[in-house]
Amino acid sequence: MDNLDKIEMRSDTFTLPTPEMMEAMVHAELGDDVYGEDVTVKRLEARAAEMLGKEAAILMPSGTMANLASIMAHCPRGSKVLVGDESDIYIYEAGGAAVCGGVMYEPVKTQADGRLDLEDLQRVFPRDPADPQFALPALLCLENPHNRMGGRVLPLSYLEEIRAFASERQIAVHMDGARIWNAAVAMGVPAAAIAQYADSVQFCLSKGLSAPIGSMVVGSEAFIGDVYRIRKMLGGGMRQAGVIAAAGLVSLNKMIERLAEDHENAKKLALGLSDIPGISCDHHAVETNIVFFRVTDPRFTWERLVEELRHKGVFVDELGHGRIRAVTHAGTSSRHIEQAVAVIKETLA
Structure with a gap:
């Protein structure tokens, strides 16, 4: 992109x-x-x-x-x-x-x-x-x-x-x-x-x-x-x-009240991820600003996906049991979420 x-x-x-x-x-x-x-x-x-x-x-x-x-x-x-x-x-x-x-x-x-x-x-x-x-x-x-x-x-x-x-x-x-x-x-x-x-x-x-x-x-x-x-x-x-x-x-x-924006962005990210073939994400479990997901596409390990996303400017990481974590915060806007979902979808296409 x-x-x-x-x-x-x-x-x-x-x-x-x-x-x-x-x-x-x-x-x-x-x-x-x-x-x-x-x-x-x-x-x-x-x-x-x-x-x-x-x-x-x-x-x-x-x-x-x-x-x-x-x-x-x-x-x-x-x-x-x-x-x-x-x-x-x-x-x-x-x-x-x-x-x-x-x-x-x-x-x-x-x-x-x-x-x-x-x-x-x-x-x-x-x-x-x-x-x-x-x-x-x-x-x-x-x-x-x-x-x-x-x-x-x-x-x-x-x-x-x-x-x-x-x-x-x-x-x-x-x-x-x-x-x-x-x-x-x-x-x-x-x-x-x-x-x-x-x-x-x-x-x-x-x-x-x-x-x-x-x-x-x-x-x-x-x-x-x-x-x-x-x-x-x-x-x-x-x-x-x-x-x-x-x-x-x-x-x-x-800075406290604005955390609600991070929660909204996390839910938006989780919903976007849940619609991508090759990604497993339970958007119903997202309550705050943390999103976990797994790569289920057999062509990818979590290591490969994280590395490819990094090269494309999307930085996420594994946090135990092969799960990838993404955390929203004041530096991630709604536009960033849309871009991240698009990059992940494109990478797995």
């Missing part, structure tokens, strides 16, 4: 800061945040805590460090963290809780919609907690929306069940809500309505919200105090971090 833009859909981490973010970063009021004196960081943390209905928040360099510090704050050494076997924490975060925190991962089967079945969770608890042979669960981690399950959103009714389950067993709940704002927009509820069921939540500023750097952890004041110390230990204490926080404030104040 002539005059084709580069269409980047490998991830929403490829978003670029908006002109307003760049302007805010240039003019940010700064201080040394390790001393607690960067006022722009403090504004971002207060705003994040308020929006998620928690007492406090802390700015972290990355979502990986945010999840790691949260797990370490919740879990004593030698305890277990319950994680989905398809979760980002378990697969993509380099085993940090085991390496840095002495915390054992207990993988639990992830259902097609991102849930962890309560019966499966119950089975990992020892019948006799007093038996010294067993490491005891201290934390249950959820992912919402769930990346490798196609951006699926966990229903509030399920979160309520999980909260009751964890409370009964006296363990905490941490939510990897890297894209929690996508979940909130998809459900038409405030993010606080989702976060209320978790003791702590991590979310990314640098994915669909288009900030260049940063993630947040929210929770109680005491918990955030523990995370603050762990962040320092892990090397995540930053100095004039208001440069980062200024973009994050624009993300929270200006």
